[in-house]
Amino acid sequence: MNSLAELKVGEALKEIQLEPVDRITLIKYAGASGDYNPIHTIDEEAKKAGLPGIIAHGMWTMGSLAKLFTDFYEEGFIQDYTIRFKGMVFLNDVVTLQAELAEENDNILRFHVRAINQNGNEVIKGDVLYQRYAS
Amino acid sequence: MFKEHIGKQSNKVKNMVERGAVKKFAESIGDLHPIFIDEETGKNSRYNRNIAPPTFPRVFDYGTIEGLNLPNKGLIHGEQTYQYQRPLFVGEEITCHSVIKNYFEKKGTQGEMGFLVLESNGEDEMGMMVFTSTQTVIITEAVRKVLIG
Secondary structure (H helix, E strand, O other): OOOHHHOOOOOEOOOEEOOOOOHHHHHHHHHHHOOOOHHHOOHHHHHHOOOOOOEOOHHHHHHHHHHHHHHHOOOEEEEEEEEEEOOOOEOOOOOEEEEEEEEEEOOEEEEEEEEEOOOOOEEEEEEEEEEEOOO | OOHHHOOOEOOOEEEEOOHHHHHHHHHHOOOOOHHHHOHHHHHHOOOOOOEOOOOHHHHOOOOOOOOOOOOOOOEEEEEEEEEEOOOOEOOOEEEEEEEEEEEEEEEEOOEEEEEEEEEEEEEOOOOOEEEEEEEEEEEOHHHHHHHHO
């Protein structure tokens, strides 16, 4: 799809399935974001915190989810992006990103967005308000 | 425990939306789109320059809120929002600061949890607000015990 104008309420953007989460990705995100909380990169620290292993930064998942909209920045932008962190993303999890157009009011498009893991459980969910530029 | 800190603000800090940092960030979230990193694409876009991904403000320095000493371990990120007036431009300077908006406690399945609501803002060189972000940090009972110590 080249334009969001073709999308109707109730329809979804093409979902994206990510590669299995690997350690190097989380190390890169730690470096790029400055979030060096060791539960995301160091096994012993994750275990000490009571986790079975390292977990992805919630903000990594939120950042990834936004890419469903990256192709559409010529016709609008993300005005509002709200996420609730629901579950943890572990190493080797396969995360799928989804967005469904819930509402359309003039130039404001409200999407329900979520990321689910390989078991179909929501790891993050929320809303994106996308504002279309007046043509 | 943090109630007395509500309303406290950090000092303002100038941040650059630095080209290399945007590229590294875009790569780390698997979103190396030309609108973020390719100069030519940026120039030919409606923005006349590259823009940054919406969660990029995670990178910025928001200054220090005096008296707020959060541990870097044992915190749970509950919610996060970003509100934008327009996208962030690569190469611009953004002045950032944070405010403690709220703190409350709730009894949950894992004991008494603390909820800290932090608001962070970024203004452009004209003093116009570009974005506001809000994060809710959950402080578990175990961590609260250590903090009260």
